[in-house]
Amino acid sequence: MNYIFNTCAIIGPGLIGGSIGLGLKKLNLVERIIGIGRRQESINAAVNIGAIDSGTMDIRNGVQDADIVIAATPVSLITQNLKSAIPYLKKGALITDVGSTKSFILQELKDATLNSGAKTNDCFEFIGAHPIAGSENKGAEYAESDLFVNSICVLTPTESNSKSGIDKLTKMWKLLGAKVISMRPEEHDAILARTSHLPQVLAYAIANIIENEQWKFSAGGLKDLxxxxxxxxxxxxxxCGQNRSNIINSIDLFIKELSRISSNLSSCNDDQLKEIFANARKHRNAYYNIKND
Amino acid sequence: MNYIFNTCAIIGPGLIGGSIGLGLKKLNLVERIIGIGRRQESINAAVNIGAIDSGTMDIRNGVQDADIVIAATPVSLITQNLKSAIPYLKKGALITDVGSTKSFILQELKDATLNSGAKTNDCFEFIGAHPIAGSENKGAEYAESDLFVNSICVLTPTESNSKSGIDKLTKMWKLLGAKVISMRPEEHDAILARTSHLPQVLAYAIANIIENEQWKFSAGGLKDLxxxxxxxxxxxxxxCGQNRSNIINSIDLFIKELSRISSNLSSCNDDQLKEIFANARKHRNAYYNIKND
Incomplete structure (x- = not known):
């Protein structure tokens, strides 16, 4: 069998990690998947749906035979878990993640590797990845083998990565159905601040200013929003903690746009307002292939 | 047959007007429905789906026999249409609308009535209504007889309205499935600025600051938003033009909340940030009956 990797370790086999496991198994891309979890129930859930072959709570046991280690936990635990794994990694192992921030994780791992005295390329290499998929749900019970089909997966390789490592990771994500786009970690973080982290902050902000008895006065826009x-x-x-300055910049940009709307409202400049609204609709509809009538 | 109204005129039998017509017919609440439209195709579409019995482009013909006249056009045309109808209204007719703003429309009609020399209560009365339902679609082809089931319909009667007029309109909306809530027009406009008009402005603003090649870097949050x-x-x-100051106030309030998030991000005050996020989630989930895990 022509596997991309023989043994795959998935740290945190939840919605994203579990979906990767299901996809890799379904497509027969790896020989064996070991799940590493913090709770026996999470491990059992992932084994039960067939996302991993076996599981462990011991990071050493989990990673020592792995040709690829995928950190699929929330971003707060990615560096912590990978740092714990470093001493036990197999020579030549490929380490990757699925986190929504990239620069912070890369820097933390660089520092950890330097401090440990290990020379990254000799013993293992890390390539950051961010599959842009998922939902507000979490847990392996929501995992799906085709979660990444038609999604985007951003890879953030650096000059210290090997061509073979990049190629293998690219191949894996492509086979899982994703369109792979490579860019610098800083570029990823600036874009995602605007397209994902800002929307999240806006959703929290609007939810906070709606008073309890006001929610019902909405036809559905508020629910979607x-x-x-x-x-x-x-x-x-x-x-937010790992992408602070980019998110602050995006908030600033958004407040500028909102203030522009407000000042046009104030000055009854309806032509300008109409241009702003029509432009927004045009760009939004163009991307989602909706015809303006 | 015990109709609420014998003849009903619907000015603008589109998504909302057409749905009212379908509902009234289905429940047998009126004897006859005349649709008044600006284009023959819109009238034909409403006749074809059974939302109106007949249609006309002539406002006089449309309203002269009507016991209730419902202005269901976009807000820009509501006062214009009702002003044109005033000279031809049947004595005792009840006039209402479905507009998303209430104070502006009421004031315009008050002025028009005063200027025409007609004493509102003697010849007809106007009660503002806002059924909070619908979608981004428009046209009778999207009309549904049960569009208002489980929705909210706000009525904004004033001291010049008759009890019987208010009772009839309340009964009509309740039978169409809506929960009827009465309040002052100014109160309606302040609430809706926050729950409906602000979300709309936010959606336009965020769509405007996403660059064309950035849209794809979102898992779905941006699409919903x-x-x-x-x-x-x-x-x-x-x-916006009919509810300017309330919308400007809501934008100000939103910018304050967003700035609070930004400054907590800036000062790394994660405890405060967590409280803001958790509070938003709690209130949103409470309203939509979603359990926090």
């Missing part, structure tokens, strides 16, 4: 506010705040505190 | 940006900008220019 705040859907992502149902996400776990802890996950988002961590993402 | 901007769904209402697909709405017709013209409708929203008019709503």
């Amino acid at each position: 705040t859907r992502i506010a149902a996400s776990d705040p802890n996950l988002w505190i961590d993402i | 901007t769904r209402i940006a697909a709405s017709d900008p013209n409708l929203w220019i008019d709503i």
Whole structure:
């Protein structure tokens, strides 16, 4: 059998990790998947749906034979878990993640590797990845083998990565159905601040200013607008903490746009207002292939 | 047969007007429905789905026999249409609308009535209504007889309205499935600025700051957040124009909340940030009956 990797370790086989496991198994891309979890129930859930072959709570046992280690936990635990794994990694192992922030994780791992005295390329290499998929749900029970089909997966390789490592990781994500786009970690973080982290903050902000007895006065716009506010705040505190300045910049940009609308409202400049609204609709509809009538 | 109204005129039998017509017919609440439209195709579409019995482009013909006249056009045309109808209204007719703004429309009609020399209560009375239902779609082809089931319909009667007029309109909306809530027009406009008009402005603003090649870097949050940006900008220019100061106030309030998030991000005050996020989620989930895990 022509596997991409023989043994795969997935740290945190939840919604994303479990979906990767299901996809890899379904496509027969790896020989064996070991799940590493913090709770026996999570491990059992992942084994039960067939996302992993076996599981362990011991990081050493989990990673020592792995040709690829995928950290699929919330971003707050990615560096911590990978740092714990470093001493036990197999020579030549490929390490990757699925986190929504990239620069912070890369820097932390660089520092950890330097401090440990290990020379990254000799014993293992890390390539950051961010599959842009998922939902406000979490846990292996929501995992699906085709979660990444038609999604985007951003890879953030650096000059210290090997061509073979990049190629293998690219191949894996492509086979899982994703369109792979490579860019610098800083670029990823700036874009995602605007397209994902800012929307999240906006959803929390609007939900906060609606008073309890006011929610019912909405035809559905408010429900859509705040859907992502149902996400776990802890996950988002961590993402915010790892991408602070980009998110602050995006908030500034958004407030500028909102102030422009407000000042046109104030000055009754309806032509300008109409241009702003029509432009927004045009760009939004163009992307989602909706015809303007 | 015990009709609430014998003859009903619906000015603008589109998504909302057409749904009212379908509901009234289905429940047998009126004897006859005349649709008044600006284009023969719109009238034909409403006749074809059975939302109106007959249609006309002539406002006099349309309203002269009507016991209730429902203005269901975009807000920009409501006062214009009702003003044109005033000279031809049947004595005792009940006039109402479905507009998203209430104070502006009421004031305009009050002025028109005073200027025409007609004493409102003697010849007809106007009661503002706002059924909070619908979508970004428009046209009778999207009309549904049960569009208002489990929705909210706000009525904004004033001291000049008769008890019987208020009772009849309340009964009609209740039978169409809506929960009827009465309040002052100013109160309606302040609440809706926050729950409906602000979300609309936010959707346009976020759609405007996402660059064309950035849209794809989102897992779905952005799509939900901007769904209402697909709405017709013209409708929203008019709503904004009729509720300017409330919308400006809501934008100010929102910017304050967003700035609070930004400054906590800046000062790494993660405890405060977590409280803001968790509070938003709690209130949103409580309203939509979603359990926090």
